[in-house]
Amino acid sequence: MGNDSALVTTLLQRLASAFKIRDLGSPRFFLGIETVPTQKGILLSQCRYMTDLLGRSGMADCKPLTTPAAITKTIISADELHDNPTQYRRIVGALQYLTITRPDLAYAVNRLCQFMHSPTTEHWGLVKRVLRYIKGTLDYGLRLSPSSSTVIHAYSDSDWAGCPVDRKSTSGFAVYLGTNLISWLSKKQRTVARSSTEAEYKALADVSAEVTWVVSLLRELGLHSGEPATLWCDNLGATYLCANPVFHARTKHVEIDYHFVRDKVASGDFLVNYVSTADQLADIFTKPLPSPRFTTLRDKLNE
Structure with missing residues (x-):
């Protein structure tokens, strides 16, 4: 694909001569994902997939809910x-x-995946709640639109000791290329964090690895703007830790592989800035939220 129709036609002709x-024509369906043209771009939708999933699970006629996860009940x-x-x-x-x-489902689905080995009736109830949320959002998908900017910026967040079973934290991030969301994650951290700063710092390391890969891909395609990526974090301690390698001796126990984010900041590849919790977009990937906030x-x- 490209913005030069003549070049695209020439490439197709050369390929046809060898293969x-x-x-x-224009993309429609690919592996269950439908491309729907909109006024501002395209919408990647899995509406048919969702409808089929509701039918296979016996939830086709269920009552919709406004959120995929409850905030009042502990698993x-x-x-x-x-x-x-x-x-x-x-x-x-x-x-x-x-x-x-559907990035809005990332946290709820990640939590359900943690009980694959021995699911209980309570866990099945959580699955049905997610399906009831899907029932009310069948027309939702991922919107992609032309953007005047190609600068990468990402939001990183963590829910410190959020799991009541093992007290591990959940990391979440959202990576944007211009105005388009291109990558996201909700994942339980491997080790227990001893402070909220440590949990947020580990989340920053996760998003740093992802942004590094995105930058490498864009450079290979010749599309990288050359400007440093901006990472937004709502924890001042983690923000300072990225810039000051001797900040807080209490972080000496943190695994070495998390500290590579410091090198990225020192080399000018990344800028780590503070963002208020109210404006932290990655909050949706780390914990259940009330309906208005969610x-x-x-x-x-961009859904």
């Missing part, structure tokens, strides 16, 4: 085992594929 190819592992664990794994696996175009952040993800 048997067929031009299918516990000690409960009656689900009588059909294969069904649980099949549905959650399908939900994983759905997060390709809706606000979901809309800012």
